[in-house]
Amino acid sequence: MSPRSRGILIVIEGLDRAGKSTQHARLCQSLERQGRRVKRMRFPGSHALTTPIGKSIDAYLKGESQQEDHAIHLLFSANRWEAAGQIRNAIKEGITVVIDRYYYSGIVYSAAKDKADLSLKWARDPEIGLPRPDVCLFLDIAPEAAAKRGGFGGEKYETSSIQKRVRELFYKLMGTSDGMDIRIVDAGRSVEEVEKDIMERVKDAMDQPKLAKPLTA
Ligand code: T5A
Ligand code: NA
Numbered sequence: 226m227s228p229r230s231r232g233i234l235i236v237i238e239g240l241d242r243a244g245k246s247t248q249h250a251r252l253c254q255s256l257e258r259q260g261r262r263v264k265r266m267r268f269p270g271s272h273a274l275t276t277p278i279g280k281s282i283d284a285y286l287k288g289e290s291q292q293e294d295h296a297i298h299l300l301f302s303a304n305r306w307e308a309a310g311q312i313r314n315a316i317k318e319g320i321t322v323v324i325d326r327y328y329y330s331g332i333v334y335s336a337a338k339d340k341a342d343l344s345l346k347w348a349r350d351p352e353i354g355l356p357r358p359d360v361c362l363f364l365d366i367a368p369e370a371a372a373k374r375g376g377f378g379g380e381k382y383e384t385s386s387i388q389k390r391v392r393e394l395f396y397k398l399m400g401t402s403d404g405m406d407i408r409i410v411d412a413g414r415s416v417e418e419v420e421k422d423i424m425e426r427v428k429d430a431m432d433q434p435k436l437a438k439p440l441t442a
Contacts, residue, residue, distance in 0.1 A: 232262075232316040233431055234356055236327040236406075237423075239364030240392055241383050242371040243412045244419060248364065249325040251420050252427065256321055264315045267325035269304055278304050286380050294341035301331045302351035312356050316437060328352040328440065329361060329407075333398060334382055337390040345398060350442075357406065357440045360430035362423055363399070364412035368392060403440075 235252070237245045249267070256263045269282045278300050284290040285297055292300070305328060315322050332348040335341065368388035382391070399407050408426045412419055 230319060231434070231437055232264075232318065232320040232322055233360075233427075233434055234312065234316055234358040234437070235321065235323045235427060235430065236329070236358040236361040237323070237325050237364065238327065238329045238361055238395075238407075239412060240366055240368060240371050240388055240395075241380070242374040243364035243366045244374075244416065245325050245364055247416060248362075248412075248419060248423055249323060251416075252423055253323050255420075255424060256323070256427075262318075262320045264311075264320050264322045265325075266308065266312070266322060268308075268327060268330070269301065270325075276304070276307055278307065288380075294335065294338055294343055295347075298331070298335040298343065298348060299351055301335070302328070305331065305352070305355055309355055316356065324358075327358065327361070328355055329363075329395070329398065329403070333391055333394040337382070337387055337394050339390075345394065345401075349403075352440055353442050354439045357435070357438050359406070359435050359437075360426060361407045362426060363395060363407050363409050364419070365392075365395075365409050366412040370413050 237249050237252070239245050249265070253263050253265050269279060269286070281290070281292070281300055282297070282304060285292050312322055331352060332345060335343055335348045336345045368385055371388065372385060398404065410419060410422050410426070
């Protein structure tokens with residue numbers, strides 16, 4: 226497949242309340258206005274709620290069910306694997322795929338748990354083989370600033386100590402080979418400023434598409 230004829234895989238990542246979903250929607254709209262075919266996805270997502278695995282994750286995040294830490298980790302990963310074929314096919318057809326959270330959240334949130342004794346490496350292994358993005362935009366914000374934004378505090382990982390640890394681990398992950406795909410975006414600015422920065426980085430990624438390789442060990 227020629228890198229120029231295929232679609233680009235773009236991932237938006239970051240801490241809770243960093244503005245991922247806001248920017249995801251804006252980016253998809255801009256790309257569509259440019260005349261591109263766009264597939265919008267998110268993990269865990271609305272599509273996820275249609276599968277038994279997705280329903281288990283939803284109940285877990287709302288605190289309605291308990292799950293062993295390794296077990297829920299594998300469910301989050303399985304939820305991505307359920308959609309891996311869709312992602313690959315869309316890219317092959319020339320569709321730009323834009324995903325709100327992906328394996329980076331999967332790895333980091335599980336490893337951030339205090340008592341789980343679950344390393345970044347252990348958390349990363351089930352993700353090996355998933356489509357690797359052309360670019361991952363990491364929306365970075367201080368946990369204190371994120372906490373001031375709307376709706377914070379309802380879900381499982383929305384405590385300041387976990388968010389602090391999540392941010393540290395995102396930075397640790399960026400120091401590994403996975404970091405080659407990541408571009409840090411200062412998400413503490415206005416919606417418009419963040420959007421402009423994202424568009425520039427997406428344009429760079431489109432000018433230099435990668436080889437659509439899976440994540441390797
Ligand atoms: N998780 C996820 C795992 O543990 N493992 C996994 O494998 C995966 C995929 C749910 C949880 O699941 C965990 C991580 C999470 O803890 P989610 O459903 O993506 O993940 O989380 P949500 O609650 O939907 O989204 P977030 O809380 O992360 O928020 P967003 O999407 O970052 O932020 P957004 O755009 O909704 O904005 C939040 C608020 O801030 C305002 C918005 O208007 C909104 O009120 N806002 C801004 N305010 C000021 N300035 C800006 N620039 C702003 N941008 C947005
Ligand atoms: Na979101």
